[in-house]
Amino acid sequence: MDHHFILRVISKMLIPPIMLYALYVQFHGDFGPGGGFQAGVIFAVAFILYAIVYGVDKLRLVLTPAVVRAAVSLGVIMYAGTGVYSLFKGYNFLDFAALAEKGHAEHGQHLGILIVEGGVGLTVAAVMVAIFMAFTSRAPDIKDTDW
Amino acid sequence: MMLRDLFAVVMLSGVFSLLSAGLFVALDAVDVAFTEAAVGAGISTVLMLGTMALTDREEKRPQHSRALPMLVVLVTGAALIYGTADLPPFGSPDAPVHQHVGPEYIERTPHEIGLPNVVTAVLASYRSFDTLGETTVVFTAGIAVIVLLHRSNAGRRREEDEEEEEI
Amino acid sequence: MWDIFDSDFIVGHYNYWMTIVLMMIGLYVVVSRGNLVKKIVGLNLFQTSVFMLYISMGKIFGGTAPILTDNPDEVYANPLPHVLILTAIVVGIATTALGLALVIRIKEQFGTIEEDEIFDIEQDLARHPVASDGGR
Numbered sequence: 001m002d003h004h005f006i007l008r009v010i011s012k013m014l015i016p017p018i019m020l021y022a023l024y025v026q027f028h029g030d031f032g033p034g035g036g037f038q039a040g041v042i043f044a045v046a047f048i049l050y051a052i053v054y055g056v057d058k059l060r061l062v063l064t065p066a067v068v069r070a071a072v073s074l075g076v077i078m079y080a081g082t083g084v085y086s087l088f089k090g091y092n093f094l095d096f097a098a099l100a101e102k103g104h105a106e107h108g109q110h111l112g113i114l115i116v117e118g119g120v121g122l123t124v125a126a127v128m129v130a131i132f133m134a135f136t137s138r139a140p141d142i143k144d145t146d147w
Numbered sequence: 148m149m150l151r152d153l154f155a156v157v158m159l160s161g162v163f164s165l166l167s168a169g170l171f172v173a174l175d176a177v178d179v180a181f182t183e184a185a186v187g188a189g190i191s192t193v194l195m196l197g198t199m200a201l202t203d204r205e206e207k208r209p210q211h212s213r214a215l216p217m218l219v220v221l222v223t224g225a226a227l228i229y230g231t232a233d234l235p236p237f238g239s240p241d242a243p244v245h246q247h248v249g250p251e252y253i254e255r256t257p258h259e260i261g262l263p264n265v266v267t268a269v270l271a272s273y274r275s276f277d278t279l280g281e282t283t284v285v286f287t288a289g290i291a292v293i294v295l296l297h298r299s300n301a302g303r304r305r306e307e308d309e310e311e312e313e314i
Numbered sequence: 315m316w317d318i319f320d321s322d323f324i325v326g327h328y329n330y331w332m333t334i335v336l337m338m339i340g341l342y343v344v345v346s347r348g349n350l351v352k353k354i355v356g357l358n359l360f361q362t363s364v365f366m367l368y369i370s371m372g373k374i375f376g377g378t379a380p381i382l383t384d385n386p387d388e389v390y391a392n393p394l395p396h397v398l399i400l401t402a403i404v405v406g407i408a409t410t411a412l413g414l415a416l417v418i419r420i421k422e423q424f425g426t427i428e429e430d431e432i433f434d435i436e437q438d439l440a441r442h443p444v445a446s447d448g449g450r
Binding site: 025029030031032033034035036037038041042044045048052065069072073075076079080083094096105106109110112113116117119120123124126127128130131132133134135136137138 | 177178180181182185186189190193194197198201259260261262263264266267268270271272275276278279282283285286288289290292293295296297298299
């Protein structure tokens with residue numbers, strides 16, 4: 001039984017609650033501390049923990065680098081796309097009044113903030129995972145026993 | 148900073164980030180504390196450990212004397228401390244920073260946006276351009292790191308095959 | 315001139331002095347150490363001290379975090395520095411990641427991450443240019 005056994009069991013139990021907590025922070029950013037950035041970093045940490053304990057090759061099977069790069073761009077497109085959508089509707093760039101129905105200006109703000117923070121969280125999570133994958137794709141020159 | 152073992156330096160910088168997150172909570176900045184704890188004590192430490200796995204583990208012995216940097220740092224610090232004499236005292240409600248835009252955001256948020264978290268409302272609605280710029284900066288940094296460092300699996304397996312042939 | 319240094323002045327300004335001390339420690343690490351990873355750690359120290367300066371300027375005594383409650387007489391801390399520093403923290407991690415990626419590439423090209431050794435190697439390359447250096 002190798003000495004990583006405890007690490008594997010504990011991380012198997014911890015990774016789904018970490019992802020759930022990241023989603024909680026993302027959507028409750030309106031009511032308490034939180035928001036897109038924090039949620040994105042916590043979501044990326046779940047994947048990085050999996051890569052540290054089980055090996056980067058297994059992470060590449062779950063999240064191919066192509067998917068990660070697509071997610072990086074998708075978040076920015078979601079954000080800027082909301083702004084351009086406002087332009088098409090005749091308002092200023094990133095004016096959330098374009099997303100509101102008549103007489104409910106607050107709903108437009110809520111919807112706009114939801115989409116915008118979602119885009120930010122997606123980009124930040126994907127960038128952190130992509131940076132970690134890029135760092136570990138170079139051949140390391142240490143063995144497991146050196147640490 | 149006197150340590151030469153880089154592993155200890157990286158661990159201590161992670162502890163420093165966590166302590167500064169605690170300080171931010173004591174200064175009533177909960178959003179900032181959350182971000183600093185997640186980013187500084189989490190991602191930053193992981194990336195520095197990854198860098199150390201690919202570079203050296205210890206610093207070389209210092210060669211030149213450290214009198215000149217110490218002198219520069221002391222002179223700059225004295226000048227800055229002299230400059231803080233005019234700053235408003237800590238925690239006073241009459242400071243100029245609390246006069247114009249800050250209270251206005253707090254007053255306008257319940258009517259126009261209806262969210263309790265004022266920081267998220269300001270970040271995503273009142274100052275949305277800045278957040279778009281920040282997301283673009285993170286995007287650009289991610290792309291730059293991928294371009295600099297990423298080596299695809301095909302290149303790596305070719306190297307490993309070459310090593311096996313040599314052996 | 316020295317009579318202005320009474321206890322009110324010190325209590326009102328010590329937060330700035332603490333952040334300046336941290337700032338100078340970070341600056342000293344950047345300037346005096348030759349190892350590139352230590353320089354990046356010193357830069358992070360400098361950045362965090364600047365964040366502390368801004369956040370301490372936004373604090374109001376007797377106030378609370380800027381999350382609206384139902385209490386109409388509540389005094390909230392100023393949300394503007396929080397927003398600016400949130401952006402600054404995320405930009406800081408982006409530049410740190412990029413700096414560390416550059417350090418890894420420098421190590422691969424030059425074989426060292428000590429600043430004076432890199433300087434010597436570059437001086438040698440300038441004096442005796444090697445034609446086939448593009449292959450590395």
